[in-house]
Amino acid sequence: MSRTARAARLAALLLLAAVVPAAAQDWEAKRTAELQMLDKVTARVSVLRATVGQPAQFATLTxxxxxCNARPVGEVPDAAAWMEIGDSRSPGAPAFRGWMFAxxxxxxxLEHPVYDVRVLDCK
Structure with missing residues (x-):
């Protein structure tokens, strides 16, 4: 293998390591997401437990x-949840679709004028 090819391969491996570190592959699938819900109008904060695959309701949000994935015991705690959030006041396209990270x-x-949603943990 030529020096240029080795340098290109090393650069590709370093780029891959930067994008997907080895520790980031150690996630455990969980069944329940703990979400912090904020009503910005009343400043009321509550915790919602949502089971993976089952819709949960909070005010006008579904x-x-x-x-829902969490880091294993013994590693830096973190959680990530893939969610779809819809608002009954704005039917049609979801208000949010994607990963949220604790x-x-x-x-x-979620960019919403009334509500804020954050992932706390996956259990």
Whole structure:
């Protein structure tokens, strides 16, 4: 293998390691998502437990958790949930669809004028 080919291969491996670190592959699938719900109008905070695959209701929001993963015991705690959130006041396209992360809530979040949803944990 030429020096250029080795350098290109090393660069590709380093890029892959940066995108998918080995520790990030150690997630465990869980059955229940703990979500923090905030009503921005009343400033009321509550915790909603949503079972994966079953719709949960919070005010006008319908939350369907498709997957909920947590880090194993002994590693830095974190949780990630794939959710679809719809609002009965705005039928049609979902208000949110994607992953939410407990340790990085600003990365992917629900943009809603009244409600805020955050992942707390997966159990």
């Amino acid at each position: 939350i369907l958790v498709r997957a 340790n990085a809530p600003g990365v992917s979040m």
